[in-house]
Amino acid sequence: xxxxxxxxxxxxxxxxxxxxxxxxxxxxxxxxxxxxxxxxxxxxxxxxxxxxxxxxxxxxxxxxxxxxxxxxxxxxxxxxxxxxxxxxxxxxxxxxxxxxxxxxxxxxxxxxxxxxxxxxxxxxxxxxxxxxxxx
Numbered sequence: 001x002x003x004x005x006x007x008x009x010x011x012x013x014x015x016x017x018x019x020x021x022x023x024x025x026x027x028x029x030x031x032x033x034x035x036x037x038x039x040x041x042x043x044x045x046x047x048x049x050x051x052x053x054x055x056x057x058x059x060x061x062x063x064x065x066x067x068x069x070x071x072x073x074x075x076x077x078x079x080x081x082x083x084x085x086x087x088x089x090x091x092x093x094x095x096x097x098x099x100x101x102x103x104x105x106x107x108x109x110x111x112x113x114x115x116x117x118x119x120x121x122x123x124x125x126x127x128x129x130x131x132x133x134x135x
Contacts, residue, residue, distance in 0.1 A: 001071050001134075002071060002135045004028045004029055004030055004065075004069035004070075005028050006135075007065075007068050007069055007071065007135045008025055008028050008033070008065045008068075008069070010135065011064065011065060011068060012025070015061070017057065017061075018057075018061045021037050021043075021054070021057060021058065021061075022037045022038060022040075023035050023036070023037045023058065023061055024036050024037070025065070026094070028065060028066075028069060029069065030069050030070055031066055031067075031069060031070065031098075031099030031102065032066050032069070032096075032097060032098055032099060033062045033065040033066035033069065033095075033096075033097045034062070034094060034095065034096050034097070035058060035061055035062045035065070035094070035095045035097075036092060036093060036094045036095070037054075037058055037092075037093055038090065038091070038092050038093070039054060039087055039088065039089055039090060039091045039092075039093065040089070041089055043089075044089055048089070049086045049087060049088060049089075050086075050087035050088070050089070050091070052081070052083055054087065054093075055081065055083065055087060055093065055095075055113050055121060055122040055124075056079075056081050056122075056124065058093055058095045058113060059079075059081060059095050059097075059111040059113060059122065059124035059126070060076065060079065060124070060126070061095075062095040062096070062097035062111045062124075063076060063079070063097055063109050063111055063124070063126040063128065064076070065097070066097035066098075066099060066109055067099075067107055067109060067126075067128040067130075068135065070102070071134050071135050072130050072131065072132075072133070072134055072135075073130075073131045073133040073134065073135060074107065074128040074129065074130050074131065075128060075129055075131065076126055076127065076128050076129075077106075077127050077128060077129045078126070078127040079124065079125065079126045079127070080124070080125050081122055081123070081124045081125075082122060082123045082124075083121070083122050084120055084121055084122055084123065085115070085119055085120065085121040085122075086121075087115065087121050087122075088115075091115045091116060091121075092115065092116040093113055093114070093115060093121070094113070094114045094115075095111050095112070095113045095124075096111065096112050096113075096114070097109050097110070097111045098110050098111075098112075102130075103130075104130065105129060105130050106127060106128070106129060106130065107127070107128050107130055108125070108126070108127050108128075109125070109126045109127075109128070110123065110124070110125055110126075111123070111124040111125075111126065112124075
């Protein structure tokens with residue numbers, strides 16, 4: 001069986017979007033993952049703050065890596081995000097994904113996104129389907 005780090009390595013090799021975002025994997029273990037990225041000028045919306053899709057995408061990647069870390073291939077089936085605080089250009093974001101329930105076919109995760117001042121800027125909830133395929 002592959003380790004969580006090996007699985008995430010395989011996923012990142014083919015994940016053009018996470019690579020475009022400049023995501024780094026800070027920590028990975030069974031059912032949990034911590035990712036980070038820096039908000040650049042190309043990630044801003046018309047208000048000069050980070051587009052909501054940036055925290056969403058960072059959270060979605062954290063969900064994917066945490067849920068797949070057990071060795072069973074998982075795909076998201078429902079997600080939502082609450083944008084709590086505006087994200088500024090240059091902010092260093094950290095997304096921490098935590099497994100809150102894992103069944104045979106369904107698992108649920110929460111991802112908290114913090115800025116460099118450790119302020120909560122977004123909370124993401126995700127549900128995944130655990131397929132029969134393995135890594």
